[in-house]
Amino acid sequence: MEQFFQQLTNGLAVGAIYALIALGYTMVYGVLKLINFAHGDLFTIGAYLGLTLLTSLALTEHIGPVWGVSVLAVMVMGLVALIGALLDRLAYRPLRESPRLSAVVSALGASIFFQNTVMLIYGARFQVYPQNILPKTAINIFGLYVPLIRILILLASIVMMGALYFFIQKTKVGTAIRAAAIDQGAARLMGIDVNRVILMVFLLGPAMGGVAGLMVGLYYGQINFTMGWVYGLKAFTAAILGGIGNIPGAMVGGILLGVIEAMGAAYLSIAWKDAIAFCVLILILIFRPTGLLGERVAEKV
Amino acid sequence: MLLEIVDLRVKYGSIEVLHGINLKVREGEIVTILGANGAGKSTTLLAISGLVKASSGAVYFDKNPLHKLPAHKVVQQGIAQVPEGRRMFGTLTVQENLSLGAYTCKDSAQIKRTREWIYEMLPVLAERRNQLAGTLSGGEQQMLAIGRALMSQPKILLLDEPSLGLAPLLVKMIFQTLEEINETGVTMVLVEQNARAALKLANRGYVMEVGNIVLEDDSASLMSNSEVQAAYFGGTPA
Ligand SMILES: Nc1ncnc2c1ncn2[C@@H]1O[C@H](COP(=O)(O)OP(=O)(O)O)[C@@H](O)[C@H]1O
Numbered sequence A: 001m002e003q004f005f006q007q008l009t010n011g012l013a014v015g016a017i018y019a020l021i022a023l024g025y026t027m028v029y030g031v032l033k034l035i036n037f038a039h040g041d042l043f044t045i046g047a048y049l050g051l052t053l054l055t056s057l058a059l060t061e062h063i064g065p066v067w068g069v070s071v072l073a074v075m076v077m078g079l080v081a082l083i084g085a086l087l088d089r090l091a092y093r094p095l096r097e098s099p100r101l102s103a104v105v106s107a108l109g110a111s112i113f114f115q116n117t118v119m120l121i122y123g124a125r126f127q128v129y130p131q132n133i134l135p136k137t138a139i140n141i142f143g144l145y146v147p148l149i150r151i152l153i154l155l156a157s158i159v160m161m162g163a164l165y166f167f168i169q170k171t172k173v174g175t176a177i178r179a180a181a182i183d184q185g186a187a188r189l190m191g192i193d194v195n196r197v198i199l200m201v202f203l204l205g206p207a208m209g210g211v212a213g214l215m216v217g218l219y220y221g222q223i224n225f226t227m228g229w230v231y232g233l234k235a236f237t238a239a240i241l242g243g244i245g246n247i248p249g250a251m252v253g254g255i256l257l258g259v260i261e262a263m264g265a266a267y268l269s270i271a272w273k274d275a276i277a278f279c280v281l282i283l284i285l286i287f288r289p290t291g292l293l294g295e296r297v298a299e300k301v
Numbered sequence B: 001m002l003l004e005i006v007d008l009r010v011k012y013g014s015i016e017v018l019h020g021i022n023l024k025v026r027e028g029e030i031v032t033i034l035g036a037n038g039a040g041k042s043t044t045l046l047a048i049s050g051l052v053k054a055s056s057g058a059v060y061f062d063k064n065p066l067h068k069l070p071a072h073k074v075v076q077q078g079i080a081q082v083p084e085g086r087r088m089f090g091t092l093t094v095q096e097n098l099s100l101g102a103y104t105c106k107d108s109a110q111i112k113r114t115r116e117w118i119y120e121m122l123p124v125l126a127e128r129r130n131q132l133a134g135t136l137s138g139g140e141q142q143m144l145a146i147g148r149a150l151m152s153q154p155k156i157l158l159l160d161e162p163s164l165g166l167a168p169l170l171v172k173m174i175f176q177t178l179e180e181i182n183e184t185g186v187t188m189v190l191v192e193q194n195a196r197a198a199l200k201l202a203n204r205g206y207v208m209e210v211g212n213i214v215l216e217d218d219s220a221s222l223m224s225n226s227e228v229q230a231a232y233f234g235g236t237p238a
């Protein structure tokens, strides 16, 4: 019971991180039908920017751990969002009218560029997050102890995903994003500036991906310039699992994948941890390629 | 002249599909464009809306050049389109589709008034306001497409084959609705395969053939034109 509960909460926290990253893949895919291969590297950049800001500003010493980390998270989100917007402007927008393959190649190029830039600036070795940022307390939940950081990651993710969901479902700009994802031409006939919708997506997705990087740094304590690859692949799997292009799908897919992985590692074999995600990917592609929440409504023509 | 197209040429890739067409629409008029499949009718409407770019020539709206504007700015000038195939946002609700039609509109009280007017005119939309657009029948979707275009309170409405694939009774209803809308002062350009119904509704018409306008006249004259009769009414007079 104890082990199950620990694995469950760990899986939920890691899954929430996957979900945050998966949102970026799924939103960009939604409007551009493009897999943004550089997205995993934006996650890496979030982790490194978080580390730099953490050590240089020492926010947590000035305004306390929870406020310090919150302000830090907002800063990381803002900066990575800006990099995401630049990525769209420089790597994707000039290719909007070109064949899809050009944008895919551009995405791969951007990924290599980001990875190497991070390596040149920070070095190829693992970097270590300071260990005294958040108190190492555990919270008592019905007699079982859960580390504070897990709960914070889960809560913060839920708040951010809830805010994103509200924004996409209830606001005018959110509705425009959904419309552009369905039919860009029709969206333009409504007076929607599709390039601005795409820019919005490249602000929101990277903001979420970047803060996920910070979370991983705080949770595991060490980061590496290649970390975006594995997390990117897992999050991409989560996006497919939920139904690529589907925003609630990415949230559900991420959480589910995190829990499946944690349970698999605990009850099957820890060595299988990474393989589990890819088994899930293969199974979903074979049995339900539209994902769990994909294409719920058949469109009549 | 509300809308004026001058020597408009459009290419898809290297293939020219509009070879310099001229077309005029006066305020308050209904103008129909007839022509076989592939003649370039849809391309003409898309070029007005800015969804395809002119390779040369010009489109003026109220004397202002439209052809330099991106599509989303054309809507702001007062031009809305009901595109071919309706192009609903199928996974959004009826009400969300209507709201998107008013995307360029800032005045929320105004938006609400327009929406109530549309619900009154097309009550089936009001009944289904919270339903996903993709679950509507073809006729209902067509009405939603028209309602959505009206939400921007356009001065001119471009309609691309609104009767396509609909049962005769529904076609009649759609055309009645169009007449009603026109009576409120909305100018219309109506592309149709259903030449008889279109000419009955329209003041004037143009006939297109492979990228050129080959005939232009008032509706009554077109209706009695022997070439038009042969091509569109199977030879029998209207
Ligand atoms: N997106 C496109 N790419 C290439 N050719 C096109 C495209 N759309 C239309 N065409 C071609 O342009 C010509 C005019 O098409 P269109 O304007 O759709 O005609 P209509 O609406 O009168 O049936 C046709 O020959 C058609 O094949």
Ligand SMILES: [Mg+2]
Binding pocket: B038, B041, B042, B043, B084, B160
């Ligand atoms: Mg057509």
